[in-house]
Amino acid sequence: MGFAYIIEHMEEDDESSKVVPPWVELEYAHMRSLAGSGSQVHFTHLSQNSSNSLTEKFTKSGSDGQAEAVCHEVGVLDLIKERLGGDLEKVCLLDPKAEKELSPEDGDGRFEWFLFGGILGDDPPRDRTAELRLMGFPSRHLGPTQMTTDTALGVTKRVVQDKVALSKIPYIDHPTIRFNAKESVEMPFKYIVQNGEPLLPPGMRELLFEDMNKGFEF
Amino acid sequence: MAAQISKKRKFVADGVFRAELNEFFTRELAEEGYSGCDVRVTHARTEIIIRATHTQEVLGEKGRRIRELTFLVQKRFKFPENSLELYAEKVQYRGLSAIAQCESLRYKLLGGLAVRRACYGVLHFVMESNAKGCEVIVSGKIRAARAISMKFTDVDFVDSAVRHVLLKQGVLGIKVKIMKGWDPEGNIGPRKPLPDSVQILEPPVDKIVSEPSSESREPVIPVAPPIQQDDAYAPPEAATYQAQQPEYEGF
Numbered sequence: 001m002g003f004a005y006i007i008e009h010m011e012e013d014d015e016s017s018k019v020v021p022p023w024v025e026l027e028y029a030h031m032r033s034l035a036g037s038g039s040q041v042h043f044t045h046l047s048q049n050s051s052n053s054l055t056e057k058f059t060k061s062g063s064d065g066q067a068e069a070v071c072h073e074v075g076v077l078d079l080i081k082e083r084l085g086g087d088l089e090k091v092c093l094l095d096p097k098a099e100k101e102l103s104p105e106d107g108d109g110r111f112e113w114f115l116f117g118g119i120l121g122d123d124p125p126r127d128r129t130a131e132l133r134l135m136g137f138p139s140r141h142l143g144p145t146q147m148t149t150d151t152a153l154g155v156t157k158r159v160v161q162d163k164v165a166l167s168k169i170p171y172i173d174h175p176t177i178r179f180n181a182k183e184s185v186e187m188p189f190k191y192i193v194q195n196g197e198p199l200l201p202p203g204m205r206e207l208l209f210e211d212m213n214k215g216f217e218f
Numbered sequence: 219m220a221a222q223i224s225k226k227r228k229f230v231a232d233g234v235f236r237a238e239l240n241e242f243f244t245r246e247l248a249e250e251g252y253s254g255c256d257v258r259v260t261h262a263r264t265e266i267i268i269r270a271t272h273t274q275e276v277l278g279e280k281g282r283r284i285r286e287l288t289f290l291v292q293k294r295f296k297f298p299e300n301s302l303e304l305y306a307e308k309v310q311y312r313g314l315s316a317i318a319q320c321e322s323l324r325y326k327l328l329g330g331l332a333v334r335r336a337c338y339g340v341l342h343f344v345m346e347s348n349a350k351g352c353e354v355i356v357s358g359k360i361r362a363a364r365a366i367s368m369k370f371t372d373v374d375f376v377d378s379a380v381r382h383v384l385l386k387q388g389v390l391g392i393k394v395k396i397m398k399g400w401d402p403e404g405n406i407g408p409r410k411p412l413p414d415s416v417q418i419l420e421p422p423v424d425k426i427v428s429e430p431s432s433e434s435r436e437p438v439i440p441v442a443p444p445i446q447q448d449d450a451y452a453p454p455e456a457a458t459y460q461a462q463q464p465e466y467e468g469f
Contacts (some may be wrong), residue, residue, distance in 0.1 A: 014362055021362030122388055123357075125332035148364065176369075182341075183334075186367040212334040212368055214360050216327055216390055 002038035002067070003107070003161055005031070005153055006091070008076045009045045009118040010128060011071040019053040022207055024122060028054065030201035035067035036175050036195040043118070045075045076115060077135060084112060091137050094152055095129050098139035106140060107160025114156050118148050123188040142166065145173055145190040151203055153194055170199050179209050235295060239404045241267060246287070250275040253309045253317045265303045266291070269309050271318050274305040313347025316379035324353065324381050344396055345372055349364065351397035358390035413440040
């Protein structure tokens, strides 16, 4: 039995390439393998360029063991009107400020879709999930520490599909990723642990290493 | 200030004065590489020594800038006329001052320089100044990425400083830590070595122990005069006490 995950894209396109930034692309691709075959991942509120670019990349990378991925230019509310008859109660928003914690019983069919904000987070978080919160969805939280969006999806899948309680999932908080004797990066997020290492999207380590060749914007 | 003031209040007021003074100079003299100040109070006047890397800019043209600073401090803290003097002192070893390096890194990043290049620049300069180690941490959000902390290290550390820069999307944090080798003169490092750095001293000439040897002796008569036992106790203690001192003087 598969589940449906919706990511409402909330970041701006890259200025030069006019599509989603590399970080976003890696996280979105990772979501397909985290969700697993039999499930679907929908990306909403994408620009036309990004939608085309992502669809092309997903088709190229095939679908073994990966969820089906669909790109939409419409926003999540419009999609709900189209496909769920506008019933917001059927959608569960994953929100750090929710009152209730996500539990395995939330996967019993009460929710059709699980919704996430496609946001590249600040530290401390700026609470951009508030934009989705205002729309009035029922919500659940995944614990207090901020996670990357793909990690949040991975955790949600383990809870509602694999029926593992939130506290039983192995995590690592604020891991340090070391590149060599002199250089390392600390990620101020919680990650799922796999084989003793934080579970990062494929290609993310290399991207982090390359990002240190960039400067800041003032 | 002339009125009676309790000792407690005096110390607190003193601390507040130094803190505010330091904060003022940090903001005002950031570009001049401000690295700290000392306040010396005599009964006649108060002297403030400003340590900076670019002392010429602190003084200004014909001493104008330092006169302006003196005036500002005097008015703010209500010093009587001619009772306050400001001096600028050049920071001896810029590469060993965490504050100076933090400011330098701040300006490089403000200028848009790549993080890796800017941080390695600092790391190399510090290590060339004979530091034992250095660590630089830059925390912030690069465009189209998540907020992360980038760390560049060369061994261990001690002297540290923190600076912040305003970004479009929040605040960029900069931390520089420098470990200085030890120096008995106290100029470019602490006076004492680390507890775990061991120095093996050559034994003093008169205590050189030669190879163990055996000698045939007459059978010893077991008569030990009690007076000599007291003498036997005293010298060993004095000897060990003296043996410790060469550690600090010799090197």
